[in-house]
Amino acid sequence: MIRQMVKSNWLRGLALLSIALLAMSSCAPNENVIRIGVFNSLTGGTATFGISSTNGIKMAVDEWNARGGILGKQIQLIVEDDQSKPEEAAMVVTKLINQNRVVGILGEVASSRTLAGAPIAQKAGIPLITPASTNPKVTRVGDFIFRVCFTDSFQGAVCARFAVQRLGLKRLAILKDVKNEYSMGLANYFRKNAELLGGQIVTEESYSEGDTDFRAQITTMKGANPEVIFIPGYYTEAGLIAKQVAEQNMNVRLIGGDGWDSPRTVEIGGAAVEGAFFCNHYSAEDTSQMVRTFVAAHVKKYGYVPDAMAPLSYDAAELLFTAIQKAGSTEGTKIRDAISQTRDFPGVCGNITIDAERNARKAAVMLQINQGKLKIYDVIQP
Amino acid sequence: MAQFVQQLVNGLSLGAIYALIALGYTMVYGILRLINFAHGDVYMVGAFVGYYLGRMLNAGSASAPPSAWNFFLVLGGSMAACALLGFILERTAYRPLRRAPRLNALITAIGISLLLENLGQLIFGADPKDFPTLIERTSYSVGIVVFSNIQLIVIATSVILMLGLQYIVHRTKMGTAMRAVSFSHDASGLMGVNINRVISFTFVLGSALAAAAGILVGLYNPKIDPLMGIMPGLKAFVAAVLGGIGNIPGAIVGGLIMGVAETLTVGYLSSTYRDAITFVILVGVLLFRPTGLFGTTARAKV
Numbered sequence: 207m208i209r210q211m212v213k214s215n216w217l218r219g220l221a222l223l224s225i226a227l228l229a230m231s232s233c234a235p236n237e238n239v240i241r242i243g244v245f246n247s248l249t250g251g252t253a254t255f256g257i258s259s260t261n262g263i264k265m266a267v268d269e270w271n272a273r274g275g276i277l278g279k280q281i282q283l284i285v286e287d288d289q290s291k292p293e294e295a296a297m298v299v300t301k302l303i304n305q306n307r308v309v310g311i312l313g314e315v316a317s318s319r320t321l322a323g324a325p326i327a328q329k330a331g332i333p334l335i336t337p338a339s340t341n342p343k344v345t346r347v348g349d350f351i352f353r354v355c356f357t358d359s360f361q362g363a364v365c366a367r368f369a370v371q372r373l374g375l376k377r378l379a380i381l382k383d384v385k386n387e388y389s390m391g392l393a394n395y396f397r398k399n400a401e402l403l404g405g406q407i408v409t410e411e412s413y414s415e416g417d418t419d420f421r422a423q424i425t426t427m428k429g430a431n432p433e434v435i436f437i438p439g440y441y442t443e444a445g446l447i448a449k450q451v452a453e454q455n456m457n458v459r460l461i462g463g464d465g466w467d468s469p470r471t472v473e474i475g476g477a478a479v480e481g482a483f484f485c486n487h488y489s490a491e492d493t494s495q496m497v498r499t500f501v502a503a504h505v506k507k508y509g510y511v512p513d514a515m516a517p518l519s520y521d522a523a524e525l526l527f528t529a530i531q532k533a534g535s536t537e538g539t540k541i542r543d544a545i546s547q548t549r550d551f552p553g554v555c556g557n558i559t560i561d562a563e564r565n566a567r568k569a570a571v572m573l574q575i576n577q578g579k580l581k582i583y584d585v586i587q588p
Numbered sequence: 589m590a591q592f593v594q595q596l597v598n599g600l601s602l603g604a605i606y607a608l609i610a611l612g613y614t615m616v617y618g619i620l621r622l623i624n625f626a627h628g629d630v631y632m633v634g635a636f637v638g639y640y641l642g643r644m645l646n647a648g649s650a651s652a653p654p655s656a657w658n659f660f661l662v663l664g665g666s667m668a669a670c671a672l673l674g675f676i677l678e679r680t681a682y683r684p685l686r687r688a689p690r691l692n693a694l695i696t697a698i699g700i701s702l703l704l705e706n707l708g709q710l711i712f713g714a715d716p717k718d719f720p721t722l723i724e725r726t727s728y729s730v731g732i733v734v735f736s737n738i739q740l741i742v743i744a745t746s747v748i749l750m751l752g753l754q755y756i757v758h759r760t761k762m763g764t765a766m767r768a769v770s771f772s773h774d775a776s777g778l779m780g781v782n783i784n785r786v787i788s789f790t791f792v793l794g795s796a797l798a799a800a801a802g803i804l805v806g807l808y809n810p811k812i813d814p815l816m817g818i819m820p821g822l823k824a825f826v827a828a829v830l831g832g833i834g835n836i837p838g839a840i841v842g843g844l845i846m847g848v849a850e851t852l853t854v855g856y857l858s859s860t861y862r863d864a865i866t867f868v869i870l871v872g873v874l875l876f877r878p879t880g881l882f883g884t885t886a887r888a889k890v
Contacts (some may be wrong), residue, residue: 224724251813253715289714346789412859418809418816421598422854429591446811452596453736455727474718474811 210470239282240536241472242267244524245313245323250290251415252440254468255315255443255515257338261284261508263312263323265500266523267299275532284308292322293340299323303330304562305559307538310526315580317341317388318441324351333545335526337519338487340464345564350542352564354522356555356588358388361463361485362395363439364570364586369434370405372572372584379432379458380425381447383439384412392438392463399485408432408470411586413443414462420447424454440465445474451476459483467513472578479575487514488555489571514555521553590732598849601739601808603847604746608801609755609824610831610839612794618770618834619790621705625697626677627703627798630670630819632800635719635812636712637666641721641861651770659722663803667796674795701821708814716813719806741806749800750840753793756815757836762789770834818864823850827869832883841881849866 218542244263246256267281275281284306286298295314302308303326311327311334314320317375320339328333328348334342335353340358345351369375371430378400385388397407409430411423426446427435435451436442437459444466451458462484469478502519504512528551529544530536551558556568609631616624632689681700685693727736736805757763768776769786777783805820806812831838846866853865873880 219869251716404700414859414862417862418860419598419602421602422595422851423859425594425598426590428594442811445718446809449725449810453725453727453734453738455729455734458877470718476721561723 208562238275238279240277240279241282241306241308241311241528242523243285243308243311244283244285245288245295245297245298245302245308245319246285247314247316249284250288250545251442252290252316252348252468254441254470254513255338256287256290258468258513258515259313259315259519261504262337262512262519263271263523265503265507265516266527268522270527277534279534281527287316288319288323290316292318295319295322296326298324298460303327303332303447308332309538310530312337312519312522314339315519316386317391319342320344320545321347321387324348327351327400331542333526333529333538333541335522335545337522337537338464338515341387342565343387343391344513348544349564350538352525352545352560353556353564354558355487355498355518356526356568356570357466357565358392359395359462361570362392362397363399364485364572365392365436365438365461365463366396366399366403366405366584368438368485368572368584369459370400370403373459375433375459376405377431377433378405378443379408379427379435380410380530381420381427381437381439382410382412383443385417386439388463389438389440392435392465396436396438403574406559413439413447415440415443418446419455420450424456426448428454434459436459437463438463438465438505441468441471442474443542445471445476446472446477448475448478448482461485462537464514467515469510469513472575475575481577482584485574486571486573486580487518487568489573489580491587492571492579492583496552496554517554521558524553525551540565591855592686593733595810597735597739597849598855599652599848599851600844600846601742603844605801605805605808605843606628606820606824606827606846607840607843608746608797608804608885610827611750612798613793613825613838614772614833614839615766616833616835617765617788617828618836620682620693621868622682622693623697623825623833624682624791624794625821625825626681626700626704627692627794628815628817628824629701629708630673630677630821630879631798631820632708632812632814632817633673633704634666634670634795635804635806635816636647636717636802637669637707638662638803638806639717639719639812641665654721654724657710657874659741662722663800666799666803669797670799670802671792674791674793674798677790677795682791683784683787685738693868696704698814699874703888705815705818714814714816716811719810719812722807723811725756738808745800745804751799753836756793762786766790774823780889817874823863823866826866826873830869830873833882835880835882835884837880838880 246260248256267283271280288295288298315338317339320336323349328350333350336353338355342357378395381392409427460482464486466484467486533540533544548560558566567588570586573580574583612627765781765786828839829844831842853861
């Protein structure tokens with residue numbers, strides 16, 4: 207008898223608990239704020255991307271909130287770390303949408319991770335703007351997915367043109383990350399464009415994210431005697447690759463994409479990345495008013511000169527907030543329509559016009575690493 | 589041809605590191621019949637101890653330019669720290685299970701491995717760290733092949749440590765005791781060998797070698813992270829099996845073969861097969877020569 211009572215009490219407790227949990231999860235989110243979700247790589251292999259990007263977004267949020275927020279409501283930012291893993295990205299985007307009920311999502315820098323999160327946002331009808339994912343597939347996920355940066359078809363063409371025409375080097379090698387959408391896409395566009403321009407891809411080797419020993423690939427590439435090695439990867443690997451290329455006494459130019467944009471490239475690569483070029487979204491040396499204001503504000507708030515991930519993410523946040531303001535609503539479809547109507551929106555990294563494919567058409571800069579600093583070498587218009 | 593020789597040099601440098609880790613697996617197996625799956629993570633801890641020691645010494649910065657002294661200091665410090673770690677692991681995790689079924693100890697080893705990996709992520713942080721520059725890189729062209737001084741240091745350090753190990757195992761009293769214990773715990777115990785001490789010593793020695801491998805890899809490919817021990821740990825384990833687990837020269841040869849096989853696969857086939865080749869070798873060994881290259885036939889226990 208006692209036993210039965212205990213059991214029924216226990217069951218009642220469980221029932222109460224589940225009701226409480228249900229009430230908690232379904233309770234209407236605080237309507238006095240506008241919730242914006244951010245998913246970024248705050249830890250893991252490309253942590254500087256996520257940290258820099260999130261810092262940029264926070265600057266935009268602070269500015270808007272100081273001015274009174276959007277539609278009279280304060281912006282509440284919910285930041286999730288995906289640990290630089292695509293599967294984790296899918297999970298945190300699901301959480302942002304189902305649990306935090308965000309009205310818009312900003313994130314990821316890396317294309318592989320945006321591609322993991324975007325289908326979930328698309329299905330839920332929540333607009334997602336990626337600051338820096340350049341792989342063309344990203345915005346093809348659906349009509350709720352936008353970007354404020356150029357795509358790899360443009361970036362690949364810029365790098366190929368730079369190597370073949372500007373530097374006049376025709377024997378090209380590619381070392382790409384086979385596990386990474388961004389790297390594979392960029393390598394592809396580089397190859398196509400270089401061959402059109404009369405360049406020759408003498409060898410194409412690959413590695414996987416997280417590898418630390420590239421000597422076998424470099425030795426094979428050395429056998430093909432290239433003048434340029436194009437490394438469309440991320441900064442951690444790029445620095446190590448550069449070191450191991452230097453170790454082999456190879457006389458080549460290294461060229462990379464925007465995945466190199468991190469202070470860690472120079473920290474890891476040291477003297478080995480000296481003289482290397484990479485394509486990027488912006489240069490902190492740009493003398494335009496917007497860049498100078500942004501860099502000054504960033505230095506004041508965080509104490510260092512930002513890489514491109516911060517201003518790009520700032521632009522993405524500004525664009526999303528302006529769209530919500532213009533839509534006059536937090537409804538997904540209305541925000542989406544407002545974003546897709548963006549024309550000549552003034553961004554730190556150039557003016558943004560969202561085209562029919564939900565991409566931004568923008569100029570690229572070619573930076574050269576010169577005594578550990580990034581110097582503008584060229585600006586390439588689309 | 590030049591390219592092939594160069595790939596061999598690359599492969600041997602990588603293989604030397606695998607061999608150092610494989611020695612720890614094989615020694616512990618030889619004495620305890622235990623596959624110490626936490627060994628790869630001891631190697632990771634070794635690299636991180638080296639990282640922090642190097643930073644304390646300010647190695648590679650302007651105030652303390654790279655020097656051989658720093659290298660020896662970091663190497664010695666990290667080997668000592670991991671020797672202690674190996675001692676503690678054996679004392680707390682494996683010794684209480686000495687009389688338990690072998691499977692229990694194996695599962696414990698996997699548990700310790702996960703513990704070290706996750707503690708590593710908690711304490712060191714999950715993002716990769718740049719190993720300090722203990723020694724400035726230079727390259728020498730010898731005929732058709734390019735050596736870097738780091739490759740020479742990796743190979744030379746490994747060879748010296750392996751010779752030291754051979755000396756300990758074959759020329760010292762403790763080494764004799766180790767060999768005796770590996771034949772029979774009970775018989776050597778009856779002969780007055782302090783088995784606990786011998787087993788502790790084996791762990792200390794194996795862990796110190798793993799730490800040395802960690803430092804060498806930090807020097808060679810200066811990027812370390814808390815999960816860096818998983819793959820090299822597995823590869824070294826396969827190397828130990830390839831050489832005949834429990835056999836010390838076998839582990840060295842196995843490690844070198846693994847390194848060369850991996851480099852040639854990446855160089856001539858595709859980097860995608862980098863890790864696959866390891867397991868192809870493992871399956872091949874298990875199919876055609878289960879005792880490994882130098883292994884002796886195991887006595888069957890029914």
